[in-house]
Amino acid sequence: MQLNTISGRFAALTIIFVMLAEVLILVPALASFRLDYLESRLERGQIASLAVLASDKSLADELEAELLQSAGLLNVVLRRDDIRQLVLSSRIPSPVVQTYDLREDGLVQTIDDALGTLLNRRNEVIRVIGAPVNQAGQLIEITMETAPLRTSMIEFGIRLLLLSAAFSILTAILLNVAVQRLVLVPIRRVISHMVSYAEAPEDARHIITPDARLIELRDAETALQTLQKTVTSSLKQKERMAQLGQAVAKISHDLRNILTTAQIFADRLEDSGDPKVKRAAPKLVNSISRAVNLCETTLAFGKAEEPAPTLSRFNLAQLATEVVEAETLASGDGPRVEFLCDIPPSLTIRADRDQLYRVLANLARNARQAIEGTGQPGTVEIGAGETDSDWWIRVGDTGPGLPEKAREYLFKPFAGSARKGGTGLGLTIAADLVRGHGGRLDLVRSDAEGSEFMIHIPRDMAILPARQMAGGR
Ligand SMILES: Nc1ncnc2c1ncn2[C@@H]1O[C@H](COP(=O)(O)OP(=O)(O)O)[C@@H](O)[C@H]1O
C-alpha cells in the first residue's frame, strides 16, 4: 500500500479514523462493562445468601467458603426489615479501601471509577452496595477483591480493540475497492486519453468524449475536450498557414528570377530608337525593381528563423555612416533629406554587425521615404549612447509621423504598410532582429513634427534562441 496514491491515503485514513472512534467509545464501554460485572457479583451474592437463609441450620465452614469462592466474593451482607445481617463471611486478606454504592453513581463517576480500577495495579478489597433484585430486601452489600475485575476489564478492552482493528481493516479494504472503481479507473482513463492525445494532437480522433458518471470528473473531461478541440483546430490552422507560407516563398523566389530577367531586357529598352519606348523605359525599370524588392523582402521574411546573431565588437559611428551613405545614394531627385549622425566616435558596441546594419537601414529608409512623401525637405538623425546596462540607438526624423494604419499594425508583418509599393515587413524584420539580441525596438514618438524609434540592446546579452525570436512576434 503506497501512501502517495489516492487509494493508499484512503485506506490509511480509514484505519486511523475507525481506530480513533473505537478508542473514544472504549472508555465508556469499559465503564459499562465494570458496572455489569459488579452488578452480576451482587446478584451472585444475593443468590448465595438466599441459599444460606433457606436452611435453618448454620452452614458448615467449608460449604460457606465454597459458596463465597464460586461467587468470587469475600463477604455478603443483606439488609432486610431494617436488620443488617452478615450472611456469608470469610477472612478478609486486607482492610476495605473503598466503598462503591451502585445506587447513587452517575455516568461521570462510573467512568472515573473504571479508569481508577484499570490504572491501579494493586489487588485491593472493595465494598460494593446495591439494591437486590426482585425487591428481596433493602440492600445488599458485598466485599470482593479487585484483581479479577481488573483482569476481566483488560481482557474485554483487548477484545474490543482487536475487533475494531479487524473492523477498520475490512472497512479500509472495501473503501479501497470503491475508490478504485469509482475514482481511479475514470481518472486513469482521462490520463491515458491525455497521453494518446499528446502523441498526435492533430488527430481529432484522440479527443476525449465525456462519459464519466461522477459530475466532477465529467466536468474535467468536458474541460479537457474543449481544450483539445481548441488545440487541434489551431494546430490545423497553423499547419495550413505554414503550407501557405511555403507556397508564397516558392512563388516569390521564382517570380524574382523571372523579374530579374525582365529587368535586364527593360534596361535595354532605354537604348531604343523609338522615343515613346525610350520615355516609358525608366518607369518600367522602376516598377520591375519594386517588384523584385517585394519578392526579396518576402523571401527574407519567409526564412522564419533568422540566424542567431554573430556577435562582434565594432564602431557604431562607422556603421551609421555606411547606412547614411547608402541612403543618401538611394535618395532620388526629390526634396532634400539631410542625414545627421550624433554618435560618440569612440562608441563601440557588441552585436551582429550585418543584422544591425539591416535594422538601421530599414529605419533610415523609412524615415527618408516618409520625408520624401511630404514633398518638403527634412532631417533624419541617428543618435546613440550607452548606459551601465545597455546601448541605445535613436533614429528620429522630421517627417509627418506614422500614418494611423502603420501605428495600428506596428511590427505586424504585411499589415502596416501605408506606402505605395511597401510590404509592411521592414519594421517587423527590424524588431525581430533586435529581439534576437535580447533587446527591443520601440516607437517612442510619432506626431506631426516627426517620428522617433529607439533601439535598446542589453550589454549582457541573453541571446534568445532563433526559434523563440521568430515565434515571439
Ligand atoms: N519614420 C517614419 N515616418 C512615417 N511613417 C513611417 C516611418 N516608418 C515607418 N512608417 C510607416 O510605417 C509603414 C510600415 O513600415 P515598414 O514596416 O518598413 O513597411 P514598408 O516600408 O514596406 O511599408 C510604412 O509604410 C510607413 O507608412
Ligand SMILES: [Mg+2]
Ligand atoms: Mg520600410
